[in-house]
Amino acid sequence: MNLRNVLVVYRKELTDSLRDRRTLISMVVVPILIMPLLTIGMGTFVAKMIGKAAEEISTVMILSAGDSPRSVAEIQALKGIDIVPSSPDYKTQISDKTLRAAVELPAGFDAAVDHGDQVTVHIYDYDGDIKSQFAAQKLQKLFDELRDQTVEKRLQAHNLPATLVTPFDVKTDNVAPPEKVAGATIGGFLPYFIIILCLTGATYPAIDLTAGEKERGTIETILCSPVGRTDLVLGKFLMVLTASLCTGILAIISMSASFHVAKTMLAGMGGKDNPLNFSIGVQAIVAVFLMVLPLAVLFASGLLAIALFAKSYKEAQSYIAPLMIVVIMPAVAGLMPGVEFNAKMALIPILSTSLVCKEIVSGTYHWNYIGLIFLSTCVYAAAALFVAVNLFKREDVLFRT
Amino acid sequence: MIEADHLFKNFEDKKRGTVRAVDDVSFVCKPGEIYGLLGANGAGKTTTLRMLATILEPTNGTARVAGFDVIKQSEQVRRNIGFLSTATALYGRLTAYEMVQYFGRLNGMTDEAIDKRINELFTRLEMNEFRDGRCDKLSTGMKQKTSIARTLIHDPQVMIFDEPTLGLDVMAARTIVGFIRECREHGKTVIFSTHVMSEVEKLCDHIGIIHGGRLLAEGTLAELRKRYNMQDLEDIFVAIVEPHMAKEAVAS
Numbered sequence A: 001m002n003l004r005n006v007l008v009v010y011r012k013e014l015t016d017s018l019r020d021r022r023t024l025i026s027m028v029v030v031p032i033l034i035m036p037l038l039t040i041g042m043g044t045f046v047a048k049m050i051g052k053a054a055e056e057i058s059t060v061m062i063l064s065a066g067d068s069p070r071s072v073a074e075i076q077a078l079k080g081i082d083i084v085p086s087s088p089d090y091k092t093q094i095s096d097k098t099l100r101a102a103v104e105l106p107a108g109f110d111a112a113v114d115h116g117d118q119v120t121v122h123i124y125d126y127d128g129d130i131k132s133q134f135a136a137q138k139l140q141k142l143f144d145e146l147r148d149q150t151v152e153k154r155l156q157a158h159n160l161p162a163t164l165v166t167p168f169d170v171k172t173d174n175v176a177p178p179e180k181v182a183g184a185t186i187g188g189f190l191p192y193f194i195i196i197l198c199l200t201g202a203t204y205p206a207i208d209l210t211a212g213e214k215e216r217g218t219i220e221t222i223l224c225s226p227v228g229r230t231d232l233v234l235g236k237f238l239m240v241l242t243a244s245l246c247t248g249i250l251a252i253i254s255m256s257a258s259f260h261v262a263k264t265m266l267a268g269m270g271g272k273d274n275p276l277n278f279s280i281g282v283q284a285i286v287a288v289f290l291m292v293l294p295l296a297v298l299f300a301s302g303l304l305a306i307a308l309f310a311k312s313y314k315e316a317q318s319y320i321a322p323l324m325i326v327v328i329m330p331a332v333a334g335l336m337p338g339v340e341f342n343a344k345m346a347l348i349p350i351l352s353t354s355l356v357c358k359e360i361v362s363g364t365y366h367w368n369y370i371g372l373i374f375l376s377t378c379v380y381a382a383a384a385l386f387v388a389v390n391l392f393k394r395e396d397v398l399f400r401t
Numbered sequence B: 001m002i003e004a005d006h007l008f009k010n011f012e013d014k015k016r017g018t019v020r021a022v023d024d025v026s027f028v029c030k031p032g033e034i035y036g037l038l039g040a041n042g043a044g045k046t047t048t049l050r051m052l053a054t055i056l057e058p059t060n061g062t063a064r065v066a067g068f069d070v071i072k073q074s075e076q077v078r079r080n081i082g083f084l085s086t087a088t089a090l091y092g093r094l095t096a097y098e099m100v101q102y103f104g105r106l107n108g109m110t111d112e113a114i115d116k117r118i119n120e121l122f123t124r125l126e127m128n129e130f131r132d133g134r135c136d137k138l139s140t141g142m143k144q145k146t147s148i149a150r151t152l153i154h155d156p157q158v159m160i161f162d163e164p165t166l167g168l169d170v171m172a173a174r175t176i177v178g179f180i181r182e183c184r185e186h187g188k189t190v191i192f193s194t195h196v197m198s199e200v201e202k203l204c205d206h207i208g209i210i211h212g213g214r215l216l217a218e219g220t221l222a223e224l225r226k227r228y229n230m231q232d233l234e235d236i237f238v239a240i241v242e243p244h245m246a247k248e249a250v251a252s
Helices: A003-018 A021-055 A069-077 A090-095 A109-115 A130-157 A178-185 A189-209 A211-216 A218-223 A229-269 A282-309 A313-333 A351-361 A367-391 B045-052 B074-079 B096-106 B111-124 B140-152 B170-185 B197-203 B221-228 B233-251
Strands: A058-063 A081-084 A101-104 A122-124 B002-013 B017-029 B034-038 B060-065 B081-085 B158-162 B189-194 B206-211 B214-219
Touching (some): A003 A021, A003 A229, A021 A130, A058 A069, A058 A130, A069 A130, A189 A211, A189 A229, A218 A229, A229 A282, A229 A367, A282 A351, A282 A367, A313 A351, B017 B045, B017 B060, B034 B045, B034 B197, B045 B060, B045 B158, B045 B189, B074 B081, B081 B140, B096 B140, B111 B140, B170 B189, B189 B197
Parallel strands (some): A058 A101
16 A cells, blocks of 8 residues: 555545535535534424414314203313314214314213212324314313312311321432433434434545446546555545535534524524534534544445446446335434443444444443444444455456446 | 466366366566457456556466566556556546546555646646546546556556456547557557457557467567568458367357
């Protein structure tokens, strides 16, 4: 290996790639635009949808034998609901989303409450439909209050203290600092996006520098220059790595900026439980970047090896498209709540990085795992680079027909 | 100087199994001489030249180019050759100047030396008006000139041309033929492959007729005419190749 030659190749590939519109889009435009789109765009969209659902006047149907006018009057007095005439096909109506919820009072409900008989009120809703659930919640709340009042009345009637039915309270207190709560939820997305973007950023240059050269016929030109094949492939590798890291870094910058904007926007809207009310420290960002570094090497060399095998641009794309899923799967798995570390998992590339970065963002540093994951990813990266370099020396790969 | 010494090259093919693309080829090409490798498509011309240019490694045998062994000293070989074929394309997003400069750098030249040499070459080849034009925007003729400048940047002793005129129009082909002649005048060792008889008749000092990976006949044009008692090179070529084609037809 000759470092000067590697750098000559790298410099040329860099100039060449920076003049290519497609590389520029995948390397610069996509990471800069996708983050604000996802965070601010999606955030406002979801907030709007939820707000709209909560404000909606829910259509509710009362199913009653007509012998409980007191309770019916209380339901009718409830704010934010609109009572529709009862009909036997209420279940179909709920399924069709024309009716949000229905409440069924058993026969003689008012009387049963007064006499202390055990009866059941049924609330019908459509699970998973947020508008239906909001309606059901309103009804649920009403009956919870009614029940509490009834209990209180009965206790008073017998001259018993309220503590009889609630001998003690149970309360859960959160000791995790707020940034950890946020880190575990929203912060988990940060490494995920960085990993995916490192891959997409490397894809186009990897194809362009290998299968693209075969297709354009420049591979023979470059192979008859004195530069050795190892130098050549390393120069190309450095370019693909640059593209990968550039995409990743731009994604981090763009994401921090959009989080900041989204936070300011939401803070203006008020509300204490602002889900974006956390900040990711510079230290965490640097740590995430360091963890992603060997992964980017793995992506760059892996993509280079695959694309080198292909004869044409299209063939390379058809090999790489399924690879995307292979990479996205473990990265998504790292996002799942409750996925915890063990040593075996630390050896699974991508998944381990995704997991450890999630922890880092939430402020937890498991140094032994960080070391293990960094090392194991380095080993995979070195192996992939070795394969790519050796493929480049094989005539049957370079001149595959 | 090029000395091919019993070159063999096998390829693995899924359908046909092992294919012998080059089969025991030996020849010598001296400085100040043009050696023409004449053969039909698939005769083994390109494979032979690619082995001389160290792009492919021989399965057996070897060759010495400019005094260096193509297997053991491949880097030195590449430092001393200029390789041009219709397959050696240019990087479309680089300018003509950058393209030639890149190859100067790959040859280990200093930027100063490269600039001096490019000015010289671009003036000689009349390339100055498009020196900063991107290669993919250049006309075929301009591309040819850029390729020529690319092969000459490091002033190699040995020039290898693999069907350099294939698919070119008359004017572009003339530029190349003129350039090949010029190389001989400068005392370079030149080998070039073609299936165009007229080019061989016009240019070559030595002719090698290749078919099925084997070098079937060799000599100067005068020698071949005398040996086969024919004037026209095409007639001579057919007379040499036809018996082998008949044999192959029987074998298959």
